[in-house]
Amino acid sequence: MSRLIFLAPLVLFIVLGGYFAIGLTRDPARIPSVLIEKPLPEFDLPPIEGFEKGFASSDLKGEVALINVFASWCVACGIEHPMLMEIAAKEDVLIAGLDWKDPKGGGARWLAKNGNPYAFVGDDAQGRTAIDLGVTGAPETFVVDHAGRIRYKQIGPITPQIWRDTLKPLVEQLKSEGEAARD
């Protein structure tokens, strides 16, 4: 009996280790956003250099859209960009860009070099709108439904796998919700 007590540390460790193992299978980046299910905050951003149109929250009225936070200084955005170009070319979803804390002309040069997947681009040089949206870093992508509510927030670049497994099914679901609401 007295020797059983020497097993106690091992048993305790196995229990704790089990919790660790389960905890690891969860995505550490899945930080809940307080804005999920809330209406998109109102904003009206000026255009970036050389563009005529800016980006206002009212531009998305009635549309299922992705709002992509990017910046020319953000390296991960460069990794994400080809995926955004592909979505813009092949898929039926509106993508809006929020150019975050970029120096003057930085966003325009970025789009001229890498291509422009965005229907609207707004210049958030001070990062004010990003604060309203609860942006934690770039790139980040918000999915907005037809009623102007934020439904999902993707932290980090959209990879082909994330698009295929998470975002595309979500966008399709939101579109059918939108059509159902119109009928």
Next chain:
Amino acid sequence: MAAEIGQFALIMALCAALVQGVFPFLGALKRDLALAAIGRSSALAQGALVAIAFAALTVSHAVSDFTVVNVVENSHSAKPFVYKLSGVWGNHEGSMLLWALILAGYGAALALTSRRKEPYLTANALAVQGLVAAAFLAFILFTSNPFERVFPGPADGMDLNPLLQDPGLAIHPPFLYLGYVGFSITFAYAIAGLLQKRIDADWARTVRPWALAAWVFLTIGIALGSWWAYYELGWGGFWAWDPVENASFMPWLAGTAFLHSVRVVEKRGVLKVWTVLLAILAFSLSLIGTFLVRSGVLTSVHAFAVDPARGVFILGILAAVIGGSLTLFAFRAGMLKAEATFDPVSREGAILLNNVFLVTACGTVFIGTFYPLFIDVISGERLSVGPPFFNATFLPLMALMLAILAPGAALAWKRAALKASVMRLWPALAAGGAVAAIAAWITWPKPIAAAAGAGLAIWVAGATLMDLAMRTKAFSLPLRDALTRARGLPRSYLGMILAHLGIAIVALGVLGAGVWRTETVALLHKGDEIKVGAFVARLVDVEELNGANYAAERAKFSISKDGRPIGDMAAERRFYPVRGMQTTEAAIRTTVAGDLYLTLGEQASQGAWAVRAYYNPLVLWLWVGAGVLALGGIVAANERTARKDQRVAELKGAQAAGAA
């Protein structure tokens, strides 16, 4: 070229570590000295090879070789040269390589210093070290290779996280790792002792200097980290109970407990099982600390390496090291026999009580750190445990520990008279009570508990000094004779006195900066004033300036105290464009009584800045106390060797002859 040399050296180091992890075991098993000696040579080879790999990565960073992915992701050609060097370990891959370098360094040091002592015990310990090293080298090579290339290399790098571009953080991780990894030696000896069913006074004497070294480094590392958080993060605090801070604090608590109980094993041959368990616990917590930071299981300001794939690998290492050692413990612990008995009221009893407090405190920190993870697993809910939890659980435990520390340290071994021991210390008790009363009066309406805490700190310091005075007869002998007696005291005793004084000083600093601080926030235009404590700071000007890789706003304040001008201070807010990050550089005016601490916030409207002003009493003593603690450890580690004792004996003989 450097990267390829590094890569090759790392692969060779893994091979050396595997050799080190196998042959000495066999040597100890077969009682074959030649086979056991392979441990020494392979440990030295591993040390040299990892050093070459680390040097290779350092060269890649120093010359800004942007075809190495690690350099691209963490450096920039405009970064100051010092931070190009510290950037080597300012990232995941490099910091793991530093971990491996220190592990290999300890292994080599063990091989060099223990030539004659206990060949089989050391062989087993070296083999355990080798296996741990092999696991970490494999981790680096397979999941976190710092030598990966990218072709063609980009024109410039992504820069180092600006928070890390700071002298405090440049030297903080090496110290922390020297502490964490140092416990690998105590762990290795604990396993070796279990394998040979031998934990005795010799074992304790062999392990103690290593444990002290690790503990000293960890103490300095934690103090540096807290100092860095204090002046760089700009929120006026020194400790946030952040998971990464806790990760370094838990091994420190377990290590402190170990240092106390290993003394009991050395002196009395009891508490063996417990001491071995603490050795395993201290290193396990060091590994978990690494795991916490490197897997991102818990999100925090520090978790800049979020990658579950690596986490799974580290989890495997953890399971093997901790699970393996605890299994061995379960089988062998019953065979360790106590060599004596002791009365509950005795030095042994007091140390055991101290251990219970330290381990319980460690447990509360553990629960506070991991509870959010448990909740996430059970219900999928994300929450964080804040400072209120730790303040309500950890601080009372520490207060109890301080209360028993001084009389406990004065008790005799085996059996002691509690009443007499405590009564002897009445002046210290009276001084503590007086300080508590005065502190309560001055700081009212701040919490009374803090004033009581100050009284406890004085009680500890007073009783510790009294014990020293009684030992040296400072009250009855002339000063010179008392000093001679002090020199004759064992180093381990002097180290203990210093460490206990250090704890008392730290306690005062914690109370001052944690409880008695004052804070004001105001929106200032140029010429406006903000008042905190006895100080008034006037915002003179805000100018823009450019650093090597950042742009900054610098606010100049002129300071007056009680109406008299006492000088200027400047606080900065820096913007690092490559990373798109901001940092605050607080303006701090340090005195022995307390710090005036100013930070510059965002420009809220045209020409108005948010300014925070803090007055943090006694905060300097936090780091002075940590320094005294570390000094105590250093003194205790330099215990007289047999030769020195012999010299002392000769001196005494000469004196006796002179007297005759």
